[in-house]
Amino acid sequence: MAEITLAKAVNQAIAEEMRRDETIFLIGEDVAEAGTPFKVLSGLVEEFGPERIIDTPISEPGFVGIAVGAAMTGSRPIVDLMFGDFLFLVMDQLCNQAAKTHYMSGGKLTVPMVLRTNLGATRRSAAQHSQSLHTLVAHIPGLKVALPSSAYEAKGLMKTAIRDDNPVVIFEDKLMYNDKAEVPDTEYLIEFGRAEIVRPGRDITLIGTSSMVQVALGAAETLAREGISAEVIDPRTIVPLDEDTILDSVRRTSRAIVIDEGHRSYGVTAEIASRIGEKAFYHLDAPVQRMGAMDVPVPFSPALEDLTVPTAEQVAERARLCVRGEVFDAA
Amino acid sequence: MAEITLAKAVNQAIAEEMRRDETIFLIGEDVAEAGTPFKVLSGLVEEFGPERIIDTPISEPGFVGIAVGAAMTGSRPIVDLMFGDFLFLVMDQLCNQAAKTHYMSGGKLTVPMVLRTNLGATRRSAAQHSQSLHTLVAHIPGLKVALPSSAYEAKGLMKTAIRDDNPVVIFEDKLMYNDKAEVPDTEYLIEFGRAEIVRPGRDITLIGTSSMVQVALGAAETLAREGISAEVIDPRTIVPLDEDTILDSVRRTSRAIVIDEGHRSYGVTAEIASRIGEKAFYHLDAPVQRMGAMDVPVPFSPALEDLTVPTAEQVAERARLCVRGEVFDAA
Amino acid sequence: MTADPKTNRQGYLRMYRQMVRIRVFEDNANQLYLAAKMPGLTHMYSGQEAVAVGICEALRVDDKITSTHRGHGHCVAKGAEFRPMFCELLGKAEGYCRGKGGSMHIADQDNGNLGANAIVGGSAGIATGAALSARRAGRDDVTVCFFGDGALGQGLLYEVMNMAALWRLPVIYACENNLYGEYTRVEEMAAGELTARAEAFGIEAHRVDGQDVLAVNRLAQDLVERARKGEGPFFVQLDTYRYHGHHVGDINRGYYRSKDEEALWKSERDPIANFGRWLSEQGIAGADDLAAIDAEERGAAEEAVAYAEAAAYPDAGEVAMHVHAQTPALRAL
């Protein structure tokens, strides 16, 4: 086991897979010598050369489209989209083309590509560089969506994504690139659609995605000191979603909070909360709570931005109310 | 009162507003002489001339961007996006620019524009011309989202949208353009954020949007014959969402089904169901049910396409189970 | 292609036959629509046959094409069979896409047709990516990206032409200028010269009479061979005309184009009639030979229609199939 950063984990995953499979190439803006603005890909062009680590012009729809075509014809491209906010530019190629090609062709064509990008606010990058837009792609059939919450997951999920024969969108939390975790020395993959019980508990289930796993763990820590035992679950992929692990947990704890950094309304928390409400209904002792980013564009000012994302303290407080039976139907 | 088609209602709304306000213009593909492929805008160019009914090249991101800039500088553009599926092409201009400009400028700039487009499958138009993508824009703060379910609503909501100082996306059901309804002879507007109780009932609440209002009404009709009294609610706008009317109803009926033509997962039904689960929790006698389009790209074959959208019979059946207390937590 | 007809008799007749196949396919598709037997709408390629055939006859099976909403012609020209094509148009399980794609998404992977696309210009990236794939894998196949004049409005095209030029990819952008995008003339939609839009990126651009299958084929042979050698990309503007409305339901066209204009193109510039006349004049084929081809293909199309009408719809269970490809176990773990 070695302790490495999330950035390094992504880098290793890509390098290992590229060594294994010649058909993989990586394409995006400033991915080669610059190694991306976050330096996640540093060193790859030195090993694999500019024919496999391809710098593009600032043409997101164009290079995603190129990746789709390459994926249909024997290549396995990894697309680097510098900021998750730029998803809005590539939605047609991703959602009208990549996501639907296999289905529309009656299974004859496949689009084995990975689009890696990021999410997360509080970096003082303002409204167009801070969004967490994973809900949008999760709504579109044909895509898979992975949300690693640690270096360990980032590596394992990336390797699985690369080997998947479908278009996979993988969101890294840009605030976590320097966070370290233990990663096995031997090869491992993380299967899609298997949630992880990050911390077992009895009284309430906290389902957190990506950046919010740490927030949920922080809350669980606080709660433990008060004698409240919180189970923390990390879905790891939201498409496919491991409903069973979540439902099993909630049926045991009978309470749940879903925490995700996408906007609260029409977001990921709604899907998970409503599935719990539908399928664990008779086990629930309190209404399922949803905590997401505020429904506002991300403001630049630090004084405002920090208010928009759920904190461990807020999650703990909400959990207390649930456990004490003090969450009532608001009017 | 006159009976007019939904297409005519939209046409009237736009014509009336354009007569009232010189700053309004309409822009899109084949909107002038052709009056759109659905002939919704026929006659407008004859009345208002090509300077106000502007035919564009096939450049959706371009003309949405132009509309945003025009809206920031004293115009009130109405954008015609021929198919809702083309939203994927304009997401950046709509969601990174139009939606955020007012906020990012600290309230100094406004973007009073309307983007009218459509939704709805079963027209045998296959995966790229049949999507119902309203959830995606509902997730983005700064936009408003209207879903008329009749000619009456189409006219009233369109007029309100045009007068709103924010970017509004309005989705018409392309299967309903020829459906007729009574429309007042005198001017009327429909306020955003006010749901309509389309049919009152006691035993269960059916919340249907757009095309699914008719489906819900059909189910209610069937159920009435069996002695089950279903209340049907049409939110009319999903941003803002009239939570109160929905919650009041569910607190009375204690059961609810949410029906929407967007894909089921990570869609509108999740948001509404989870709000009910959160805020009417102690009033619920059965788990809130969600019915959306199947999580598949829309298939061309009639034999398959018809399976993807909820029907009145399916809704009625689900309602029966709820009322009889036969909906259990699925494993 | 040499100018000597004798050595090319087979090739010429094949081109003639392929054009006839497209025409009869469309005539039958239109009939299906008029008889209310076809689900949805469809866009006829009739009138533009020389473009698809002239180009595709310069391609190998392993060369790729991407196609458009008006895609039946490209599909036939690249080697597709009538039966699975009609099955697809009717949403039957034996269609090229098991009925899931329909007219606007018809594809034929075995013959290198990566598919029609219902997003105007939507396949520009796909074609360019296919060319990149070939180059990276050391293959010498070439990709042709078919699109209409209307697709010049889509910014994606400029993004990918720039990359194709920077990276010298083996892709040919084939712009079929049939004078209209839906109900609007090209002049109202496109400022400047069409070929200048590729030349701006340093791409060699050509303009050719799209009604002259020999001229198209000659140019295509040349460009395809050069692209194979790494001299691409190229851009070709093909001037042509669609005989029908924008789609089969577009009947009253008077407000955007005149009957006279339509009649003129059909009587003076029909690619099949003109090529047939040339074949006769050159003594390559007599009127009888050509009539025999016409009849054969018309018969084949009718047989295929009957087959497709009788064919089965996909099982209900197929609706949830093919959302995701099954990744082989070896890949998954």
Place this chain on the structure above:
Amino acid sequence: MTADPKTNRQGYLRMYRQMVRIRVFEDNANQLYLAAKMPGLTHMYSGQEAVAVGICEALRVDDKITSTHRGHGHCVAKGAEFRPMFCELLGKAEGYCRGKGGSMHIADQDNGNLGANAIVGGSAGIATGAALSARRAGRDDVTVCFFGDGALGQGLLYEVMNMAALWRLPVIYACENNLYGEYTRVEEMAAGELTARAEAFGIEAHRVDGQDVLAVNRLAQDLVERARKGEGPFFVQLDTYRYHGHHVGDINRGYYRSKDEEALWKSERDPIANFGRWLSEQGIAGADDLAAIDAEERGAAEEAVAYAEAAAYPDAGEVAMHVHAQTPALRAL
């Protein structure tokens, strides 16, 4: 602009002062970053001053501009004050955008600056729409769309240039070619000649030395007046250079550009120093006059920084304000 310096003394000195204002603004912004007093990152305009000033000095207050992530220079040049600019950079309530936009979204509506944009090329449509608005309302204001060489990669630009050309809109596309987009040279990102990309749409395109404020201003005066008369759109390529890294944190630049190159531009082609020298040579202003301007503006910037540092953050309640504009009651019913 006539060549006679005397009649233009005021204008020349104003241009000089505006360039100095940009330089001192950026120097202070950089200091704020280095002192860890600025939230986030920011992109310095230093080196490119002659572009923004040469163009904006040809504009009226009611003319519009759209700007980029590297937008401080455009903002100052279009007439903004230091205090609300620094307040915005620090996220304070008195900022132009009440702290909600920050460096990448700074706007100044009263002076016609529709805002910086953090999406490369993202304002091309906005600028074109502003021009359409003016034309429709019968106003004669003109819009200038500033963008970098990197933005030539964005398809949106081609879509809107086409429409601007078709509709002859009063918009000027000002492409600041500072040789790099982030960490990549323009030749690796753009095939062909940059001006050809506008000419392809029949747009008149010019290329000018972006370090020569007089040349830029002369061209801008001409094009703005012509655009006002309906002769637009126009495209201008302005050759320039950024002195700093892509953003303030981009310190080790050796892997993509040399120190020598940077030194050469600074020593030989500095727009402020060169213009100052010219002013002296022409006897328009002495070294003292220029030094006084420098000192004045440096003082003003430092005062504004101090002001902004002491200024208040927005109240927490503002976080939920301005998501939607309040529509006046009269509109709502």
